[in-house]
Amino acid sequence: MRLLDAELKSRKRRATAVVVDTSAVLCCLADGRDLVEALEDAVEGEVELMVPEVVVRELEKLAQRRGARGALARVALELIRRAENRTIRIARHAEVDADSAVLKVALEEGAHVATADTQLAARARALGLPLLLYRSAKKRFEPS
Structure with missing residues (x-):
């Protein structure tokens, strides 16, 4: 059991922490990409994915709409709920x-x-935060 705990702690240390916004989730899904996989490709390793509560609430509002955007939001919420506490953490704030x-x-x-x-990318840059910008034309996140 201790070996498993040590392995999990080691894995978490190696993982790159990433916070996503609503646009990242929806654009990635709209392009048919797996969000975690797309982020892991960008950082060339494992990610610890964090979704702020307010992003979940935005997705819940969008999920009530009809059309493609509402459908994407429903898929996003289902993915987040299924992966919560495993590969995705809801960030309380x-x-x-x-x-x-x-x-x-x-x-x-x-x-x-x-x-x-x-606009969010510009604010992140101004704060000196590492940035992964989703490029729809290339269907991937790129360090920026």
Whole structure:
């Protein structure tokens, strides 16, 4: 049992912490990509994926809509719920604004920010946070 615990701790240490926003989740899914796999390709290793609570709430609102965006949000929520506590962690915070929550969690956790939103990307850069920008044309995240 101790060996397993040590292995899990070691694996967590090697994993790159990444906080995602709504745009990263939806764009990646819209392109038919597995979110965790796309992020692991970008960092060339394992990721510890964090989704702020407010991002989950945004996805829940979008999931109530009809159309493609609503369907993507429902798929995203299902994936998050199935993977919670295994490959995805819901990040608890006090922020109301999604972008602020993503940045705050990234700062507190020493994590990368993964987004497709150029305004959020600019704010992350200004704070000196490592950034993974989703490029729909290339269907991948790129360090930026």
